[in-house]
Amino acid sequence: MDTSSQRALLNELDPSALAEKDREETKELPELPNASIGKVVTRFAPNPDYVLHLGNARPAVLSYIYGKEIYRGKMILRFEDTDPRIKRPLPEAYIQIKEDLRWLGVKWDEEYIQSLRMEIYYDLAKKLMEVSGAYIDLCSQEEFRKYRSSRKPCPHRERSPEDNLELFDKMLSGHFGEGEAVVRVKTDLNDPDPSIVDWVAFRIIDTDRYPHPLTGDRYIVWPTYNFASAVDDKLMGVTHILRAREHQQNTKKQIYLYRHLGWRYPEVIHFGRLKLQGFILSKSRIKKLTERYPDRFSGPNDPRFGTLAGLRERGILAETILEIVRDVGIKPTDASISWDNIAALNRKKLDYRSRRLMYVEDPVKICIEDAPRELSSIEARYHPDNDKLGSRILKLIDNDGKLCVYVSRSDIDRLLGGGDSAKVRFMELANVEVYRSGENGAAARYISRDLDDAKRMRLKIIQWVGSNSVNAIVKYPVGLRFRVSRGLIEDSILGLNDHVYQLVRYGFVKVLRKTPKGAVLLYIHE
């Protein structure tokens, strides 16, 4: 039986079964497992080795939304800085990360720095050895790998707790050098994933050579990510861990640790990566570029980078980023957001609060014959719908009694095309007929003022500037370069203090710099 005949039959038997169901309007994030209001604790645990990028916003924002907004519990910020050697923490990053989070609107209740909690980790390491959950391994890396690949225990594995504790004290007191001893957590030697087997919980780092920015050379035995993170999640009462998929194996490792200590592992959600098409998110690539070309990039906050600071410089609102993260949700698949999409969301938020200004790229002067004198100065609102944004006076150029304006060369070219004349409306000013005049030039004849006339004639409407205009440069990011557009903009931009404007028929821009003679602007998006 096909679907339609089934429906027909069902309609006879039980018509109510076919009734329409209401669909939900807004997209909501799914519920968390084992979660109840007021009882959820989430955390965001960045490594302060660099600034945050859009991808990091996913765990940060989701942890905040779930922890605070949805379940009204607690959110913890924890700096995971236990590797002074390879992922060396950057002192500025501790501050910058908090700034980025505040900008996003992410609020946290508690804040921790792991490098300041070393004694806690040492105590737990001892406790773990006491219950035979860990041992000191004196093998070289190659030796250990051999035992692991043949699924055999390394000779140090069955040492007594007392001997392990003694060796651990030796580690702490500096008896061993880098690579000579590690603490390993016991796991199933036959775990199908060999990378999990007896993973390293502590290793020695020579902090004379690699001092930690916060604790200098005070500690030489450092917990690995899996140890410190796992222990802290328990100690800080974290109930739900929201993190990226690259941590899936880590979760398996950490569960072994929890088992040894008789702890219950928190609920975990692994989601995919969040990329932004056309933007560099990689910390290492950004680092390399800014170090190599210090005069081409303003730093990690350059608007051409996908860092949170860069997107902020580019004119992307925090609300837009929140919306994207919320929309992308907690699926385990990677998400690659297009710039069009981010721009569309951002534009909607910017639209109502942005003043409109006219900007004329590559200006051509056009004088209007027979223009009535009252056109020499007109008033125009800054926004078609939002009257709160006020209005300004636009003045025409008086050229020996003739009133003239500047319009974009490309508009004139497009308008005239192959012909000699065409009708057009200069926005807010008048309807005119433009015709070729002189070499490469154009002039216009006045037709009427009324917008309704323009509509009747189905005229195109183009922007223009008059005598009260100043120079403008618009920098337009294209990949890692800037395209530069030069032209004239209304001089009211100099007196206003807005950060963002919509240039009519051009796009949204952000003010970078103003001088008495003009402005430098950054193109945000259409």
Place this chain on the structure above:
RNA sequence: GCCGCGGUAGUAUAGCCCGGCCAAGUAUGCGGGCCUUUCGAGCCCGUGACCCGGGUUCAAAUCCCGGCCGCGGCACCA
């Protein structure tokens, strides 16, 4: 190579756990219309997708098997 996760329109996402309300919803993009101070916004209409092949079933996007593709991990990094 080994271990793990996933594949819904151009992009992102809902539905998959608990098969039938799904001839698949939403956002953005694209096409058209209305409105308008704009090639912006708003409103309306339209366009466009269940990776492939088998199986189970009256019925599969949903369950099972195989293939293909993508991603992650395989660190004394986080």
